[in-house]
Amino acid sequence: MLLAALPLVFALAGLGLYVVLAGADFGAGFWQLFAGRGPRAARIREHAHDSMAPVWEANHVWLIFVLTVFWTAYPTAVGSIASTLAAPLFIAAVGIILRGAAYALRSGTSEGRELRAIDTIFSISSILTPFALGAAVGGIASRRVPVGNAAGDFFSSWLNPTSILIGVVAVAASAYLAAVYLVADAARRGEAELERAFRARALGAGTLSGAIAIGGLAALHSDSHPLYHELVAGEALPALVVSILAGVATLALVYRRRFEAARYSAALAVACVVAGWALGQWPTILPGLTVREAAASHDTLVAVVVAVLAGAAILFPSLALLFRLTLTGRLHGAEAPAPDLASPRGEGVSNPALLGRVAVACLIVGFGLLNVAEAGWAHAVGVAGLFGFIVSAFLAIVPAALA
Amino acid sequence: MSALASALAPVHQQYLLEARQMQALSFAVHIPLVAFGISFPAMVLFVEWLSLRTGDPLYRTLARRWTRVMVALFAVGVITGTILSFEMGLLWPNFTATFGGVFGLGFAIEGFSFFMEAIFIGIYVYGWGRLSPRAHLLSGVPIVITGFTGSLTVISVNAWMNHPGGFHLRGGKVVDVNPLQALFANSYLWHELIHMYIAGYIVSGFLVAGAYAFARLRGRWGRYERTALAIPLTIAALASPVQVLVGDWAARDVATTQPVKLAAFEGVGQTRRGAPVHLLGWYTGGRVKYGIAIPHALSLLAFHNWSAKVQGLAAVPPNQRPPVNVVRVAFQTMVGIGTMLALLGVAYLVVRIRRRRLPESRWFYRAVVLAGPLSLVALIAGWVTTEVGRQPWVVYGVMRTTDAVTGAQGIPVGYATLAVTYLAVACGVIWVLRRLARAPLELLTDRQDT
Numbered sequence: 063m064l065l066a067a068l069p070l071v072f073a074l075a076g077l078g079l080y081v082v083l084a085g086a087d088f089g090a091g092f093w094q095l096f097a098g099r100g101p102r103a104a105r106i107r108e109h110a111h112d113s114m115a116p117v118w119e120a121n122h123v124w125l126i127f128v129l130t131v132f133w134t135a136y137p138t139a140v141g142s143i144a145s146t147l148a149a150p151l152f153i154a155a156v157g158i159i160l161r162g163a164a165y166a167l168r169s170g171t172s173e174g175r176e177l178r179a180i181d182t183i184f185s186i187s188s189i190l191t192p193f194a195l196g197a198a199v200g201g202i203a204s205r206r207v208p209v210g211n212a213a214g215d216f217f218s219s220w221l222n223p224t225s226i227l228i229g230v231v232a233v234a235a236s237a238y239l240a241a242v243y244l245v246a247d248a249a250r251r252g253e254a255e256l257e258r259a260f261r262a263r264a265l266g267a268g269t270l271s272g273a274i275a276i277g278g279l280a281a282l283h284s285d286s287h288p289l290y291h292e293l294v295a296g297e298a299l300p301a302l303v304v305s306i307l308a309g310v311a312t313l314a315l316v317y318r319r320r321f322e323a324a325r326y327s328a329a330l331a332v333a334c335v336v337a338g339w340a341l342g343q344w345p346t347i348l349p350g351l352t353v354r355e356a357a358a359s360h361d362t363l364v365a366v367v368v369a370v371l372a373g374a375a376i377l378f379p380s381l382a383l384l385f386r387l388t389l390t391g392r393l394h395g396a397e398a399p400a401p402d403l404a405s406p407r408g409e410g411v412s413n414p415a416l417l418g419r420v421a422v423a424c425l426i427v428g429f430g431l432l433n434v435a436e437a438g439w440a441h442a443v444g445v446a447g448l449f450g451f452i453v454s455a456f457l458a459i460v461p462a463a464l465a
Numbered sequence: 466m467s468a469l470a471s472a473l474a475p476v477h478q479q480y481l482l483e484a485r486q487m488q489a490l491s492f493a494v495h496i497p498l499v500a501f502g503i504s505f506p507a508m509v510l511f512v513e514w515l516s517l518r519t520g521d522p523l524y525r526t527l528a529r530r531w532t533r534v535m536v537a538l539f540a541v542g543v544i545t546g547t548i549l550s551f552e553m554g555l556l557w558p559n560f561t562a563t564f565g566g567v568f569g570l571g572f573a574i575e576g577f578s579f580f581m582e583a584i585f586i587g588i589y590v591y592g593w594g595r596l597s598p599r600a601h602l603l604s605g606v607p608i609v610i611t612g613f614t615g616s617l618t619v620i621s622v623n624a625w626m627n628h629p630g631g632f633h634l635r636g637g638k639v640v641d642v643n644p645l646q647a648l649f650a651n652s653y654l655w656h657e658l659i660h661m662y663i664a665g666y667i668v669s670g671f672l673v674a675g676a677y678a679f680a681r682l683r684g685r686w687g688r689y690e691r692t693a694l695a696i697p698l699t700i701a702a703l704a705s706p707v708q709v710l711v712g713d714w715a716a717r718d719v720a721t722t723q724p725v726k727l728a729a730f731e732g733v734g735q736t737r738r739g740a741p742v743h744l745l746g747w748y749t750g751g752r753v754k755y756g757i758a759i760p761h762a763l764s765l766l767a768f769h770n771w772s773a774k775v776q777g778l779a780a781v782p783p784n785q786r787p788p789v790n791v792v793r794v795a796f797q798t799m800v801g802i803g804t805m806l807a808l809l810g811v812a813y814l815v816v817r818i819r820r821r822r823l824p825e826s827r828w829f830y831r832a833v834v835l836a837g838p839l840s841l842v843a844l845i846a847g848w849v850t851t852e853v854g855r856q857p858w859v860v861y862g863v864m865r866t867t868d869a870v871t872g873a874q875g876i877p878v879g880y881a882t883l884a885v886t887y888l889a890v891a892c893g894v895i896w897v898l899r900r901l902a903r904a905p906l907e908l909l910t911d912r913q914d915t
Binding site: 115116117119120122123125126127129130131133134135136137138140141142143144145146148149151152154155156158159160161162163165166167169170171209210211212213216358359361362365366369370373376377380381383384387392393394395397398399418428429432433434436438441442444445448451452455456459460 | 536540543545563581590607696
């Protein structure tokens with residue numbers, strides 16, 4: 063059972079990280095849309111963009127991680143979910159395309175009108191995507207996705223009270239997270255005006271999203287009673303309590319300008335919502351399909367767990383580096399002038415003639431072993447030979463071309 | 466093998482063809498960006514390395530300009546790649562439900578590659594002028610490595626679909642799953658991987674060089690343009706003849722493991738000894754008409770034997786054959802363009818080595834301008850060859866594409882929406898690249914890469 067559940071724990075942890083990291087990224091788009099007009103609004107939009115630009119791609123990849131772990135370890139569930147919830151997932155996908163394209167386009171201009179047009183596309187898709195993803199989650203949480211190829215209803219599986227509630231909560235929580243992170247970034251950079259602006263937003267959005275989430279329990283009471291019951295009286299209650307406490311703590315921290323600590327409590331408040339969903343639904347993924355039944359074969363689960371642990375061993379130090387550089391402001395601000403190298407060496411390599419001969423030898427070996435010989439090992443050596451040819455010939459030829 | 470009992474009950478999908486086209490569109494948009502993703506960072510790093518080695522500001526300017534192109538294309542590659550992973554479930558839920566446990570691991574590992582790539586792209590792009598020169602150069606190295614490991618794992622899945630293993634069917638059920646064996650002990654993986662990896666260098670090499678060849682034709686030809694042309698062009702010129710050799714290897718592997726696909730490449734109707742290769746022509750009525758036949762060439766190329774037996778399409782029932790002309794035209798397009806690119810590459814190398822200078826003919830530069838888009842066409846044609854050539858199977862010989870498709874409605878709407886969205890994205894990318902190309906040189910060295 064532990065083995066069957068472990069990939070799910072990884073995927074949920076990944077989902078939690080996606081929600082608290084990429085969620086803020088969506089929320090930044092939300093604030094860009096409601097920044098208003100004029101130079102102050104432009105500064106707000108610029109700040110929202112600059113804070114997220116170095117990290118958005120890495121944040122976004124958590125979604126890919128969740129998807130790939132999920133479809134490897136629980137393939138039947140993924141097939142059922144994706145086919146029934148095709149519409150909201152497709153809407154989220156289109157939103158993701160538009161957001162990424164907006165990032166790419168933004169590098170082509172610094173002109174106000176064009177920037178505003180790009181930011182508007184970015185913002186609308188930043189609201190659409192979390193809403194659609196939340197609505198899809200709502201379909202699963204309210205047990206509207208049966209096992210089977212498109213066995214659930216194409217519309218009501220995601221256009222229902224629970225889905226709409228979770229979609230709205232996703233948008234509100236994103237805006238809240240973004241405001242908390244952005245006020246911390248503004249304070250660190252000593253931008254008093256932006257700090258004031260985002261502090262007010264953080265307080266407002268925090269209060270509002272807490273109110274929506276708690277008020278939403280009423281909607282759950284009638285629309286998906288089992289989930290409601292789990293949240294208020296069952297296994298998920300601790301998560302709900304922690305989420306509320308962390309949310310209140312965040313408001314207090316933001317109010318008292320303890321912004322760095324507020325980052326973490328805000329993230330905890332939102333992550334607990336994901337945990338609450340997971341605990342509330344445990345141990346079934348879909349109606350009639352438990353985690354154990356949905357799990358792939360033993361060898362696959364072992365391979366996934368090993369791959370995730372090994373991957374994490376490389377990933378987390380790299381992520382830590384990225385966040386350390388971002389949070390300490392090393393990737394922002396003024397650049398150093400181009401380095402003035404004291405003792406420049408010449409271009410290229412010392413002996414092009416020798417390299418040329420190596421290249422010819424590599425080419426002959428490569429051709430012989432890849433295209434004449436038949437054995438597998440010969441092909442491997444042949445490929446190495448051909449790569450050797452490309453590299454050595456490149457180094458032999460290119461420097462002289464640069465004169 | 467016994468008939469497959471898939472995880473979810475197969476359904477009838479009226480719009481199967483549209484679903485396949487939607488998938489093909491998504492690949493066709495993503496693959497050119499992959500080509501850049503696996504090769505362009507290495508070129509940028511090489512130029513940055515030259516700038517550190519020589520202290521010449523020209524290299525620094527060039528590396529920074531290319532960085533901006535790289536990051537814009539990477540962003541679009543991230544999202545188009547995400548769409549592909551959504552479509553695995555949205556369009557082919559039964560494929561994922563039945564075989565996710567077998568092939569999914571490849572994507573899970575790829576996820577980590579992609580993660581590392583995204584992290585270090587962020588550091589590299591925003592680290593210009595902010596990290597120490599050496600640290601900055603080093604931060605680019607993982608991008609090059611993950612470009613390779615990413616293609617390795619994704620292609621391991623495609624190779625598995627073409628040459629499935631690592632599981633058994635018992636009573637129609639998928640059992641004895643060994644994902645590592647399925648993905649990485651597959652002889653089919655290696656030629657696909659190397660063929661695609663080299664294609665990446667050819668495509669980005671010719672496309673980047675083409676931009677500066679165009680500048681030369683317009684009369685802009687300083688040291689900056691010469692350098693920016695020579696580096697990618699030399700890479701593409703070396704890689705394209707090598708690709709001919711790698712392609713020969715790939716075709717021999719296809720001949721032994723996917724004989725029906727090979728028969729579709731060449732339009733071989735009946736099994737025969739000493740089969741010819743036909744250039745051009747059209748497959749109809751079980752043979753190639755209007756083509757130029759080269760006797761015995763197919764037997765010789767595919768099996769290294771003058772009179773080797775080549776299996777014809779008639780060896781399998783009609784419902785197990787791919788659409789021959791689509792596959793054959795795509796194959797001939799790839800091979801034809803590939804051959805011309807190799808010749809162009811050799812011509813460049815001869816001038817470079819014999820005369821110790823760049824070519825001077827305007828016709829050469831016109832050819833380089835054309836070579837960029839043509840290499841892209843060859844890349845897509847190559848993937849059409851292997852993917853349409855796999856039909857009607859999604860998992861070769863095991864699961865039919867018909868049985869993999871979703872039962873959800875709305876495929877035409879989704880297809881149209883995606884097509885319009887991608888058209889807009891393509892226009893946006895062209896707009897951005899033109900903007901970046903037009904920005905004055907000095908300005909760029911001082912501006913941040915945001």
